[in-house]
Structure formats: structure tokens, C-alpha cells
Amino acid sequence: GAGVSQSPSNKVTEKGKDVELRCDPISGHTALYWYRQSLGQGLEFLIYFQGNSAPDKSGLPSDRFSAERTGGSVSTLTIQRTQQEDSAVYLCASSAILWGTQETQYFGPGTRLLVL
Amino acid sequence: QQPVQSPQAVILREGEDAVINCSSSKALYSVHWYRQKHGEAPVFLMILLKGGEQKGHEKISASFNEKKQQSSLYLTASQLSYSGTYFCGTETVDRDDKIIFGKGTRLHILP
Numbered sequence: 001g002a003g004v005s006q007s008p009s010n011k012v013t014e015k016g017k018d019v020e021l022r023c024d025p026i027s028g029h030t031a032l033y034w035y036r037q038s039l040g041q042g043l044e045f046l047i048y049f050q051g052n053s054a055p056d057k058s059g060l061p062s063d064r065f066s067a068e069r070t071g072g073s074v075s076t077l078t079i080q081r082t083q084q085e086d087s088a089v090y091l092c093a094s095s096a097i098l099w100g101t102q103e104t105q106y107f108g109p110g111t112r113l114l115v116l
Numbered sequence: 117q118q119p120v121q122s123p124q125a126v127i128l129r130e131g132e133d134a135v136i137n138c139s140s141s142k143a144l145y146s147v148h149w150y151r152q153k154h155g156e157a158p159v160f161l162m163i164l165l166k167g168g169e170q171k172g173h174e175k176i177s178a179s180f181n182e183k184k185q186q187s188s189l190y191l192t193a194s195q196l197s198y199s200g201t202y203f204c205g206t207e208t209v210d211r212d213d214k215i216i217f218g219k220g221t222r223l224h225i226l227p
Contacts (some may be wrong), residue, residue, distance in 0.1 A: 035158075041217065042217050042219050043203050043205065043217040044217065045217065048213070055212040055213060058212075091158070101162070101163045105160040107159070107160070111209070
């Protein structure tokens with residue numbers, strides 16, 4: 001595709017339900033990043049993938065959060081037993097090289113998650 | 117530890133210059149800069165590594181002062197399109213793969 005895509009664009013769920021957020025990076029980009037932004041707040045870095053590997057998952061907010069990437073392409077961020085504080089915009093970005101200083105990170109439009 | 121950005125907000129007239137600072141209490145390995153317009157996803161500007169380098173992106177450049185653990189973002193001859201919130205993210209020399217973001221600096225350019 002031409003850019004990073006994310007789905008769904010909006011998700012409303014009930015507290016306690018599980019949700020799965022998807023990110024399709026730019027083709028050929030080996031690095032993929034997940035961020036979170038709560039309403040009116042700043043950015044929060046969650047996790048990165050180099051290929052299919054996520055060396056450090058400690059940035060995930062709690063053990064209810066998990067992320068995986070398959071085939072060096074699509075990534076999913078899963079939130080189990082959602083809580084109201086999980087409500088936020090979840091952003092995905094990709095770049096050709098991990099944290100490349102000469103490489104632009106391209107962001108997707110985000111998934112707006114609302115937990116009722 | 118969260119880096120401190122200053123100023124919190126600034127209003128400029130088109131054509132004026134601005135400087136946004138990002139300071140940390142810890143030794144830094146890298147500083148990341150992003151711009152975000154209201155209701156949109158962030159836009160990546162640049163990453164600087166320790167070593168005191170300076171980089172440019174159009175009329176936007178940045179420096180990294182390793183001794184001061186500070187990065188400054190310079191916006192020269194600002195354009196209306198530069199309006200938005202600027203975030204810096206920092207990674208410490210521990211290389212713990214964690215990028216911590218500042219609270220942002222809101223920049224508004226008036227015509």
C-alpha cells in the first residue's frame with residue numbers, strides 16, 4: 001500500500017471485553033512501532049518490532065496488552081479485559097530501518113478506542 | 117524520566133523564528149522530534165544521536181548538546197504550516213529501548 005494503514009479506525013467496546021488492533025506497515029519496512037495517545041495527552045511509546053521480533057515488551061502498560069508481528073508485515077496489538085483507562089488513540093508507525101536517523105517514520109491514522 | 121519541554125506554548129507571526137527546548141536529567145543517547153496537528157497523527161521530523169550533531173529538515177533544524185542533555189529544535193522563518201504541537205522523545209544511554217516523550221510544545225503561527 002501507499003502508506004501505513006490501521007484497522008479498525010474506531011472501536012467502541014465494553015469494559016472487560018478483548019480487542020484486537022491491526023497495523024499494516026509500508027511494504028518492505030522492517031521496523032514497526034506502536035504508540036498510544038490518551039485524549040488531550042502526549043505520546044506514549046509502547047513497543048517496537050524489528051522484523052518479527054520485539055526485544056523489549058516492558059513498555060506495554062500492563063500484562064493485558066500483547067503484540068505480535070507475523071511475516072515481517074502485519075502487526076496486531078491485543079488488549080484483554082479492557083479497562084476504561086485503555087481508552088486512547090493507538091498509533092502505528094513503520095520505517096525502513098529501526099530508529100534510522102536518515103529514515104522517516106510513517107504513521108498510520110490511528111485506531112480510536114473507547115471503552116465504556 | 118520524562119523530558120521537560122520549553123516553552124509550553126508559543127505564538128508567532130509568520131516569518132518569525134522559534135526555538136523549542138527538550139531537557140533531560142539523565143544522560144541521553146538519542147532525541148526524537150515529532151509534530152502533530154490537532155486531530156491528526158504525528159509527523160516524524162528527525163532523530164538525533166549523541167555526539168552533538170545538528171540536523172535539518174526544510175527550515176526546521178535541531179541540535180543535541182550532550183553535555184547539557186538537551187536538544188533544541190529551531191524553526192526558521194516560520195510558515196503557517198508549522199503550527200501544531202511539537203513532541204520530543206528521549207532514549208537514555210542505558211539503551212533500554214524506551215522512548216519517553218515530553219508533554220509537548222504548542223506552536224501557533226499567525227498570518
